Amino acid sequence: MKKLLEKVIENNRNYTEFGEVASYIPELTKANKNALGICVTTLKGEEICAGDCNTKFTIQSISKVITLIIALMDNGKEKTFSKVGVEPTTDAFNSIINLEAKNPNKPLNPMINAGAIATVSLIDGENSDEIFNKILNFTRKLAGNEDIHINENVYRCEKETGDRNRSLAYFMKSTGIITKDVENVLDVYFRQCSMEVTCKDISRIGAVLANNGVIPWTKERVIPEDIARVVKTIMVTCGMYDASGEFAVNIGIPAKSGVGGGIMASVPSNMGIGVFGPALDSKGNSIAGIKVLADLSKELNLSIF
Ligand code: GLN
Numbered sequence: 343m344k345k346l347l348e349k350v351i352e353n354n355r356n357y358t359e360f361g362e363v364a365s366y367i368p369e370l371t372k373a374n375k376n377a378l379g380i381c382v383t384t385l386k387g388e389e390i391c392a393g394d395c396n397t398k399f400t401i402q403s404i405s406k407v408i409t410l411i412i413a414l415m416d417n418g419k420e421k422t423f424s425k426v427g428v429e430p431t432t433d434a435f436n437s438i439i440n441l442e443a444k445n446p447n448k449p450l451n452p453m454i455n456a457g458a459i460a461t462v463s464l465i466d467g468e469n470s471d472e473i474f475n476k477i478l479n480f481t482r483k484l485a486g487n488e489d490i491h492i493n494e495n496v497y498r499c500e501k502e503t504g505d506r507n508r509s510l511a512y513f514m515k516s517t518g519i520i521t522k523d524v525e526n527v528l529d530v531y532f533r534q535c536s537m538e539v540t541c542k543d544i545s546r547i548g549a550v551l552a553n554n555g556v557i558p559w560t561k562e563r564v565i566p567e568d569i570a571r572v573v574k575t576i577m578v579t580c581g582m583y584d585a586s587g588e589f590a591v592n593i594g595i596p597a598k599s600g601v602g603g604g605i606m607a608s609v610p611s612n613m614g615i616g617v618f619g620p621a622l623d624s625k626g627n628s629i630a631g632i633k634v635l636a637d638l639s640k641e642l643n644l645s646i647f
Contacts, residue, residue, distance in 0.1 A: 351378050355393075358375055358376045358377070360621070361628070366601075377603070378634065385612065395542060395618070397540065400539075401535065401602060402601045407577065407598045409458065411565055411570075413452075427457070430579045431450045432584050435453075435626055436455045448519055455506075474534065490543065541618045548606045548609075549608070550614070577598050582625075593645065595607045595645065596608045601622060604631075609644050615635065
């Protein structure tokens with residue numbers, strides 16, 4: 343397996359040249375465009391890494407999976423999906439148009455920004471500190487890593503420049519989707535996006551989902567089985583934004599990407615995979631990371647379809 347991972351990384355590193363690192367905040371432009379790494383966590387507890395697997399990056403939209411799990415555990419499916427839909431999108435992850443144009447006017451799904459902000463507003467807690475700490479502690483638990491923290495510079499920049507997310511959130515307040523203080527909700531969202539992880543962390547989170555919500559290395563159930571199933575389904579239909587259909591056809595694995603360059607994949611009853619490659623394609627997904635997952639899926643016959 344180690345040899346295979348090294349081969350897929352080296353075979354695909356040249357694709358990093360065809361993408362661009364995220365540039366909407368200065369902090370993300372500092373990433374090494376040619377970095378590419380992978381970690382696989384099997385349900386038997388093996389952990390195999392290759393390439394730039396120790397580089398830290400911000401989790402960004404991959405955190406949307408974690409907040410969806412918590413919102414579902416706090417509220418159940420009926421209440422959660424009365425505020426946010428489960429339908430895929432053909433628009434960009436930060437698109438505004440459907441919020442007003444669709445009927446009912448709730449965000450399409452929890453993996454786009456509007457839906458993720460609505461989802462985080464559903465998490466129980468007295469104040470934003472308490473809610474964020476709940477997200478951080480749950481992320482640490484899923485990743486088996488107490489050393490996950492936020493990157494303060496990224497957090498500050500996200501907050502300073504997040505006007506588009508702000509407009510999505512205020513619009514949703516006006517339509518009754520969000521009922522809490524908008525700035526507090528956004529503060530949690532900006533902090534969750536700024537948590538710093540490695541490939542290993544996200545491969546472990548993918549492994550917990552692959553194991554139907556039971557942590558493979560402690561055997562502790564941390565996510566109800568039905569919620570793990572729902573979340574993996576939404577990862578298939580919506581996890582790669584408006585490239586989810588193509589990803590399902592070519593790779594066929596539940597996955598979630600982030601503009602920090604990470605992709606978290608979860609192969610049911612088999613393994614979690616964490617990939618990092620900060621050069622992104624036009625849809626905001628890791629350009630070489632997708633190629634790596636395509637090769638791996640083919641070599642190991644990982645497609646669930
Ligand atoms: N922080 C980013 C944003 O809210 C996350 C987006 C992403 O990873 N696609 O715009």
